[in-house]
Structures are given as structure tokens and as C-alpha cells.
Amino acid sequence: MRTVPEQKDVVIIGGGPAGLSAALMLGRARKQVLLCDGGSPRNSAAEGIHGFVTRDGTPPQEFRRIAREQLAPYGVDILLDTRVTAVERLGAGFRVVLAGGRSVECRRVLLATGMIDELPDLPGYRELWGRSIFQCPYCHGWEVKDRPWGLLATAAPALDFALFLTGWSRDLVVFTQGLLDVPAEQRQRLERAGVRLETRKILRLAAGHGAHGAHLEALELEDGTRVAREVLFAHPPQRQTEVVQRLGVALDEQGFVRINEHLETSLPGVHAAGDLTTRIQGASMAAGAGAMAGAMMNHALNMENAAAGLWPES
Incomplete structure (x- = not known):
């Protein structure tokens, strides 16, 4: 993979359907994107993804492989098995801190981390x-x-x-x-x-x-x-990932991240898509939300660029 620059338009935290779909939208819109995949998908035990048109029955790892392959033409940088430890406000943008101490600056952040299932202590x-x-x-x-x-x-x-x-x-x-x-x-x-x-x-x-x-x-x-x-x-209790908890975005009464019509959280510039925002969870729904989040972030970035007289890199 290419060396990751220290400046990005968007950093996406989470490499599942929501994050991958957002990366595709943003990459095709000529944005500089870094996607961080922590490497521990919730659906890893499932034999296949279902209810996703054209991908019904596809094993989760194969789905991710195909998606990452299709991101390559659009210059999306991907870090596999890379955990984000913190997101910090930096002026009008953000500093995203990765495990090991490396940091990347960006203008927008997308939380696509999913949820953590708290399985009961029941034998079997x-x-x-x-x-x-x-x-x-x-x-x-x-x-x-x-x-x-x-x-x-x-x-x-x-x-x-x-x-x-x-x-x-x-x-x-x-x-x-x-x-x-x-x-x-x-x-x-x-x-x-x-x-x-x-x-x-x-x-x-x-x-x-x-x-x-x-x-x-x-x-x-x-x-x-x-x-x-x-x-x-069964529906075991769920909780947000550590990075979402530390970021301090507002949650609803069920513990899901609150988002507005632009899929933006209570922190301006931080968006969220997928399972961490809703109890209606599934690969196709998450991918749809990711695509919408990518489009919303791209719209905001384009309007900011136009106002500042900035143009995308060739």
C-alpha cells in the first residue's frame, strides 16, 4: 500500500460495510481519504452476508476484500489491523491518533466503528x-x-x-x-x-x-x-467502542450515537454511520448509511473549497 500522507480530507474509523461504502463515495468525489480498519469485525463468525443485493451469501472477509480492491483506483489509503486511539479537535479540523503514536490530520471524521456485543456468561x-x-x-x-x-x-x-x-x-x-x-x-x-x-x-x-x-x-x-x-x-447488550466513548458524542436513550439529517454527530465535523447509530443493524443498511454519510461530507467539503477558491488535486 502507498505511504499515507499526514493530511487528509476525511479519516474513516471502521472498515466494515459503512466505512467502505463511505470511502467509495468520497474517493470517487476526489477526496483524500484514510480508512482505518481495526481488524475485528462483529460478523466474523457469520458464514455469509445476506440480504445484500449482488452479494447475498458472500463471506464477510471476501466482501471486505472485494470492497478494498474496488477502492484502489480512487486513491483511498487503507490501514489494516490499525486501531484509532483518539480523535482530537485541531483548529477547524481534527488530529486522529493511531495505535503506536502516529497521528493524521483531517477536516472531517467518520465513525463507522459498529458496536461491541456484550455476550452473557452462559455456558455454550x-x-x-x-x-x-x-x-x-x-x-x-x-x-x-x-x-x-x-x-x-x-x-x-x-x-x-x-x-x-x-x-x-x-x-x-x-x-x-x-x-x-x-x-x-x-x-x-x-x-x-x-x-x-x-x-x-x-x-x-x-x-x-x-x-x-x-x-x-x-x-x-x-x-x-x-x-x-x-x-x-437473542439481542445481547451492546456498547460503544472506546474511541467513541472518549470522543464524547451525544448518545440516545438506547446508547446509540445521535446523528442529524446530515449524519453528523453532536460534534461538528464528526459524522457517524452504521450499527453504532441504530438498532436496525445489517450489512446492507450500514452500507447505505455509509454512502449517505460520504455524500454529506463531500457536499460540505466541496462548499468549503468553493468558498475558499480551492480545487481538488489532479
Whole structure:
């Protein structure tokens, strides 16, 4: 890769669909861009990206490889396995500090860091995450349709989510871990939809092992009962990455980064796109948000350049 200059128009933090899509928009708009990929994608355990037109079923690493290859003609600089440790205000722009102490100055910053999933301390959960335990039925529901499903429901909104999941499988058990007081009306709605309710606590997830790795076989309850399930949907708590937390951008009541119609955060010049801004998470949605963020940043930069009589480099 080319040596990275110390001055950029935009530094993108995050090399997933949102960051890559923004880099493509900005690169094609003749902007000087640095993309920093920390090297630990959230979807690394997934076998493929789904619901992304022309890329349905593409393995995540292959998706990233293709995207980085397509950025090459536009002069986008990419740093792989490079963590950003801080973003500091520097006059009208920013200084982005990389692990190891190197820093790059820029006019705009895009946060495309995604979120960190805080997996529960439940035996078998981490091993099965991304293989038999999923968050999004749009991403993985087709591949496991009509199989015995479970839903880990530890908050009231998950009960309505259970009804929604019946579009993919009618064999569904909701596990509340004894944490929810389910109203009679809600119980009736679940019963009418053929959804079973299990209030006993889960002791562990029992996994089998085959040619494609670990897979869920059953949920073992605290009294020793085993409930056979092949798939479990769950929404573990999420938190922002350290660099986003240290930057101090405003968050909403659910902990996601607040953005305006220009996908700009509470800090002028710092934009955000992808999973860190919304609970509606998926590769295609993140890529769309990244493209919009890239276009918005480019518009602002072009207007600033025009006002100052500046022209893009050839």
C-alpha cells in the first residue's frame, strides 16, 4: 500500500460495510481519504452476508476484500489491523491518533466503528454465537427456516419480537429466564400464534459438533430439563467502542450515537454511520448509511473549497 500522507480530507474509523461504502463515495468525489480498519469485525463468525443485493451469501472477509480492491483506483489509503486511539479537535479540523503514536490530520471524521456485543456468561453461548445464535432474522432466518427456534427474551419488547419471528418458523419457544412478568393478554397472543413460553432459567446451551463446527442441540434448564432447539435468537447488550466513548458524542436513550439529517454527530465535523447509530443493524443498511454519510461530507467539503477558491488535486 502507498505511504499515507499526514493530511487528509476525511479519516474513516471502521472498515466494515459503512466505512467502505463511505470511502467509495468520497474517493470517487476526489477526496483524500484514510480508512482505518481495526481488524475485528462483529460478523466474523457469520458464514455469509445476506440480504445484500449482488452479494447475498458472500463471506464477510471476501466482501471486505472485494470492497478494498474496488477502492484502489480512487486513491483511498487503507490501514489494516490499525486501531484509532483518539480523535482530537485541531483548529477547524481534527488530529486522529493511531495505535503506536502516529497521528493524521483531517477536516472531517467518520465513525463507522459498529458496536461491541456484550455476550452473557452462559455456558455454550460464546461458542455458538454467529453459528446457531443470531440477532437478525433478515440476515440468517432463511437458512434456518422451519427449524426449532428459541428466543431469549429478557425485556418486554422481545415478546412482540417473538410474534414477528413466526414468519420464519412456527416452532418457537420463548425463554424469559424468569425475568419477565408476562401479562395475561400477552400470553394469549403468544398462544394464538403457537409460541410456547418457558420461564425457567437456562443452565447452559448444549452443543453438538460436525463438519461445519459447533451447532446448538438443546437448552438445558436449571432443573435438568432439556428443550431441543437448533436456533436461538437473542439481542445481547451492546456498547460503544472506546474511541467513541472518549470522543464524547451525544448518545440516545438506547446508547446509540445521535446523528442529524446530515449524519453528523453532536460534534461538528464528526459524522457517524452504521450499527453504532441504530438498532436496525445489517450489512446492507450500514452500507447505505455509509454512502449517505460520504455524500454529506463531500457536499460540505466541496462548499468549503468553493468558498475558499480551492480545487481538488489532479
